[in-house]
Every structure is written in C-alpha cells, then in structure tokens.
Amino acid sequence: MSLTRHLTRGRDLARTAGDHAADMFAPLSLIGRGLRRHADWAKGRWAATPKERRGPTLFLAAAAVLGVFLLPHGPLLAVVALMASAAWVGRDPKPAAPPEPDVADIKLTALYAALTPYLAGLDDPCPLYGAEGGYKDAFSSWEFDDEGRLAALELAYPPYFTDTEPAARARIEQVVQGKAGRSREYRFDWDEESNRLRVAALAALPTDIAAQPFVTAPGEIVLGFTDGQGSRRTIPVTQAGVTAQQPPVVWRVGPRSAEPHLLALGAAGYGTSTLLRSVALQALPHGDLVVIDGAGTGEHACLVNRPGVHTVETSLHGAVAAMEWVAKETERRLVALNAARHHGMAAPEDVTRPLWLLLDHPTELSELAQAEGRPDPQELLETPLRHGRAARVTVVFVDDLEARDRISPTVRSAARARVVLGPVTPETGSSALGVPLDIVPAAQTPAGRGYARIGTAAPVRLQVPATVDPLDDEAPAALRDAVIALLPHRDTRTEAAAPQASPKAAPQPTAPAALQAVPQNVEQLVAVVPDADEEARLTKESPAVRPRPVW
Numbered sequence: 001m002s003l004t005r006h007l008t009r010g011r012d013l014a015r016t017a018g019d020h021a022a023d024m025f026a027p028l029s030l031i032g033r034g035l036r037r038h039a040d041w042a043k044g045r046w047a048a049t050p051k052e053r054r055g056p057t058l059f060l061a062a063a064a065v066l067g068v069f070l071l072p073h074g075p076l077l078a079v080v081a082l083m084a085s086a087a088w089v090g091r092d093p094k095p096a097a098p099p100e101p102d103v104a105d106i107k108l109t110a111l112y113a114a115l116t117p118y119l120a121g122l123d124d125p126c127p128l129y130g131a132e133g134g135y136k137d138a139f140s141s142w143e144f145d146d147e148g149r150l151a152a153l154e155l156a157y158p159p160y161f162t163d164t165e166p167a168a169r170a171r172i173e174q175v176v177q178g179k180a181g182r183s184r185e186y187r188f189d190w191d192e193e194s195n196r197l198r199v200a201a202l203a204a205l206p207t208d209i210a211a212q213p214f215v216t217a218p219g220e221i222v223l224g225f226t227d228g229q230g231s232r233r234t235i236p237v238t239q240a241g242v243t244a245q246q247p248p249v250v251w252r253v254g255p256r257s258a259e260p261h262l263l264a265l266g267a268a269g270y271g272t273s274t275l276l277r278s279v280a281l282q283a284l285p286h287g288d289l290v291v292i293d294g295a296g297t298g299e300h301a302c303l304v305n306r307p308g309v310h311t312v313e314t315s316l317h318g319a320v321a322a323m324e325w326v327a328k329e330t331e332r333r334l335v336a337l338n339a340a341r342h343h344g345m346a347a348p349e350d351v352t353r354p355l356w357l358l359l360d361h362p363t364e365l366s367e368l369a370q371a372e373g374r375p376d377p378q379e380l381l382e383t384p385l386r387h388g389r390a391a392r393v394t395v396v397f398v399d400d401l402e403a404r405d406r407i408s409p410t411v412r413s414a415a416r417a418r419v420v421l422g423p424v425t426p427e428t429g430s431s432a433l434g435v436p437l438d439i440v441p442a443a444q445t446p447a448g449r450g451y452a453r454i455g456t457a458a459p460v461r462l463q464v465p466a467t468v469d470p471l472d473d474e475a476p477a478a479l480r481d482a483v484i485a486l487l488p489h490r491d492t493r494t495e496a497a498a499p500q501a502s503p504k505a506a507p508q509p510t511a512p513a514a515l516q517a518v519p520q521n522v523e524q525l526v527a528v529v530p531d532a533d534e535e536a537r538l539t540k541e542s543p544a545v546r547p548r549p550v551w
C-alpha cells in the first residue's frame with residue numbers, strides 16, 4: 001500500500017470519527033447552549049430588577065427551590081424539566097449579530113447615487129456612474145474626520161462631462177456639498193486634464209481676532225486672516241487673550257504695488273463698512289484719509305476730527321467737493337513728482353505721504369446725483385484711480401453686492417485688489433472677484449467672512465478682524481475699546497500732516513483740550529468728542545457726520 005493511500009485512509013477515518021463524535025456530543029452541546037442562555041437570561045433579569053426588589057425575589061426563588069426539593073421526586077423532575085427546557089432553548093445556534101453598518105460605506109454610496117444622474121452617460125458601454133455600479137468604481141480615495149464627516153474625496157468623472165462650464169461644475173459641487181454637509185466650506189480642485197475632481201472640507205476660520213496693531217511693513221494692509229493654504233506667512237495676533245500665529249491676507253499699496261486700489265463688495269450687513277474701518281485704522285499711522293460715507297449711516301463718525309483725517313463726508317455736495325479735491329491733489333502730486341525727478345531731487349514729503357480715499361457705499365451717491373440730474377461722482381475717481389499709484393493716492397471702494405452693476409468700468413478695471421464678503425453664489429463670487437471661485441461657502445456665513453483676490457493670484461478665504469463701530473451700543477465693549485485704542489490722537493501722532501497737502505487753507509482739525517487725553521474706553525470717547533464740536537456729535541441718534549468746512 002502506498003504512502004498516499006495510507007494518508008487518504010487515515011484522513012477518512014479521522015473525518016468519520018469526528019462526525020461520530022459530533023453526533024454523539026450533539027445533545028450535550030445542545031443542552032449546554034440552552035443552559036448558557038438560561039444563565040444569560042437570569043443574569044439579565046437580575047440586573048434589571050431594582051435593588052429593593054432583589055431581596056424578595058431571592059427569597060421567593062429560594063422558597064420555590066425548597067418546595068420542589070420537598071416534593072416527592074421533586075429534584076429529579078426539576079432536573080428533567082431544566083434539561084428539556086435547555087434543550088428547547090438551545091436548539092438553534094444563536095443568530096450572529098448583524099454587522100455594524102459602515103458609515104463611510106453608506107455616505108459614499110449615497111453620494112455616488114446622487115452624482116449618477118449628472119455623470120452617467122446613456123450611450124457609455126462601461127459607465128463610471130450607473131445604476132449597476134458602485135462608488136468604488138469612481139471614487140479613488142476618501143477620508144472621514146473623527147466625527148464621521150467626509151473630509152476629503154477624490155473622484156473620477158467621464159471625459160464627456162462638461163467640466164469647463166461653470167454651471168455644470170456648480171451642479172456637481174452643490175450635490176457633493178449637500179451630501180457631505182452644508183455647514184462647512186469645500187474646495188473643489190478640478191483636474192481637467194485627467195478628469196478628476198478633488199474635494200476637501202475646509203476648517204472654519206477664526207472669528208475672534210479683534211482690531212489690533214498688526215506686525216506688518218509700511219504699505220502693507222492686513223485685510224483679514226485666512227487658512228494655511230492662503231498665505232505664505234504668519235503674523236502674531238492676540239486672540240482670545242493669548243498670542244497666536246495666524247496667516248494674514250496682506251494687500252500691498254504704494255508705488256510698487258500692482259494692485260494700488262481695492263474694490264470690496266458684500267452682502268448687506270456682512271461687514272464691508274467694518275473692512276473699511278479696519279483699513280482706515282491701519283492706514284492712519286502712515287497717511288491721511290478722506291472718507292466718504294455714501295450711505296450716510298454715520299458708521300465712520302469715530303474718525304471725525306482725528307489727526308490725519310481730512311474729512312468724513314456724508315452728503316452728496318460734500319462728497320463731490322472732497323473727491324474733486326482728491327483728484328486735484330493727485331494732479332498736484334504728479335506735477336511735483338515730475339518736477340522733482342526733472343531736477344534730480346528727492347520728492348518733497350507732502351507728495352509722498354500716502355493719501356487714502358475711502359468710499360463706503362458710493363453708488364448711493366451716484367443714484368442721488370442721477371436723481372438730481374448731476375454728473376456721477378464716480379467720474380471724479382478717474383484721476384486718482386489711473387494715477388494714484390505714482391502719486392501715492394489709494395482708493396478703497398466698498399459697496400453692496402447688489403450695487404455691482406452701478407460701479408463704473410474705471411473702478412472695476414483699476415481696483416485690482418478684490419474682496420467679497422457674505423454668502424456668495426458662483427455668479428456673484430465670479431463677478432466680484434473677476435474669476436470663478438473654486439470654494440463653495442458654508443450655508444451659514446459669519447459677518448466679515450468672504451474671499452479676497454489680490455491681482456491675478458487665486459482667491460483666498462478671508463475673515464476680516466472684528467473692527468466694530470465704537471459708537472455702536474450693541475457691539476461688545478471689549479471690541480469697541482480695541483478700536484478706540486487704535487484711533488490716533490493729536491499727542492500720539494508721530495508725523496504731522498503736511499500743510500501743503502491739506503485742502504484749501506489747510507484747516508487742520510483743532511482738537512479740543514479734552515481730546516488731548518487718550519480715551520481709554522467707549523464712555524470716554526463719547527464724552528470727549530461732542531464738546532469739541534457740537535456739529536460733529538458722535539452718537540447714533542444724530543448720526544449726521546458733519547464735515548469740517550474744508551473746501
């Protein structure tokens with residue numbers, strides 16, 4: 001007999017013996033399983049019985065056992081009954097618990113199903129997306145965060161999908177955001193060459209950075225803060241009482257800047273005036289301001305009579321006069337600069353000192369002018385916008401998103417630093433920034449949240465520092481005090497405004513004695529200013545910010 005046959009026979013014998021043993025011990029294992037289930041049941045009942053009822057229950061059980069013991073043949077009958085019941089209960093092996101559903105599996109399947117109507121091809125013989133397919137056919141990688149939310153996804157789409165059309169892209173982005181959660185922002189990176197889409201959920205930007213002196217070089221304005229991807233540097237900021245490093249969105253102004261003017265649009269109430277105030281506070285230590293408050297809400301009243309602030313205008317008449325002056329001042333500076341260059345001399349200080357024209361909701365003045373049959377004040381911006389870079393004149397134009405069609409083409413073409421605040425749609429985002437936005441905003445947008453695009457760079461996320469109106473009673477006192485601490489005062493000013501640069505008769509604001517002391521908080525601010533100039537009373541109740549008669 002060969003070795004193989006011996007082995008085969010041995011295996012058959014072992015199998016037969018195993019089968020016999022299983023048959024023999026089957027009743028025992030059946031009863032054992034039943035007894036185990038009885039024990040589990042008893043344990044469960046005991047655990048579920050309230051503590052105060054456990055004593056009586058134990059007593060009753062002991063009495064029953066004693067009763068059975070005392071019965072004739074009682075113990076035998078009890079054992080037989082227990083075995084029979086155990087055999088009955090243990091007759092079926094315990095059904096295996098259904099496996100826990102995989103959350104990732106469910107979510108990705110749902111997303112795949114939702115994308116299928118948009119990405120399936122009817123005539124495609126082997127479609128990436130189809131009723132028969134699964135998400136693993138199209139999704140190459142995915143990541144979920146600790147809370148089980150989709151954090152990153154890479155998917156392939158068919159070559160016939162019109163990925164160059166913004167509307168087609170927007171549909172896909174909407175579906176992905178809908179399935180992955182609308183409470184977060186998502187970046188969509190369309191790789192048109194390889195028909196792949198990478199989706200990344202973006203962490204929320206901090207909203208607790210208040211106005212404060214930022215560590216920047218002269219000529220740099222911090223528009224706000226972004227994420228690590230949006231900025232190549234970080235600056236120290238005080239945030240919630242501690243110093244943290246945050247990546248800023250920096251806008252460089254001045255003669256070497258390729259983006260010398262800013263156009264910021266925003267949904268109503270989302271912080272365009274706040275952004276303007278933040279820019280003003282950063283510009284004031286190094287330059288002079290002319291502020292036009294087109295909406296006339298008095299939101300920039302805190303700047304009235306500050307050193308370096310030529311005027312804060314709220315009326316059409318005053319605004320036109322101020323803008324005319326800025327246009328003439330730009331021309332004067334250009335002539336002086338040319339003369340200095342011609343003679344090989346350094347330019348005088350009064351033509352190199354930065355001058356800022358800050359316009360808040362100027363399209364409202366345009367409408368007013370149109371109603372009165374007067375020329376659009378925006379026409380007066382032509383010279384500062386076209387020649388401002390050389391003349392160190394910077395224009396900041398902030399307005400409502402709804403008013404974007406009333407903004408003149410000159411402003412649109414010259415203001416190459418762009419900001420959009422508030423909830424944006426693909427259409428409004430692209431119209432405000434000049435390029436389609438590859439980020440889909442979250443459903444809820446806090447005030448001051450938006451996107452910035454400096455020149456031809458890609459748009460970045462932006463959170464404007466909380467720079468509240470110090471005269472807004474509803475704003476938190478700490479935020480108002482932070483703004484007051486940044487407002488300049490005559491005694492803290494290091495550089496005096498150049499007398500030649502001031503408009504007609506150079507009427508510098510005459511600060512009252514009360515203003516010589518630096519107000520430390522809101523109460524002091526409100527208390528000191530009205531005495532100085534009854535017309536420029538800084539309260540919300542009488543918001544008319546009367547300009548000083550400088551023209």
Ligand SMILES: Nc1ncnc2c1ncn2[C@@H]1O[C@H](COP(=O)(O)OP(=O)(O)OP(=O)(O)O)[C@@H](O)[C@H]1O
Nearest residue numbers: 266268269270271272273274447448464465466468
């Ligand atoms: N970055 C921010 N952080 C915190 N709060 C902000 C921020 N920006 C704006 N706010 C708050 O939102 C409200 C509206 O701000 P703001 O007046 O600047 O908006 P707006 O766009 O100019 O509004 P409107 O178009 O109505 O004039 C204010 O109460 C302001 O304090």
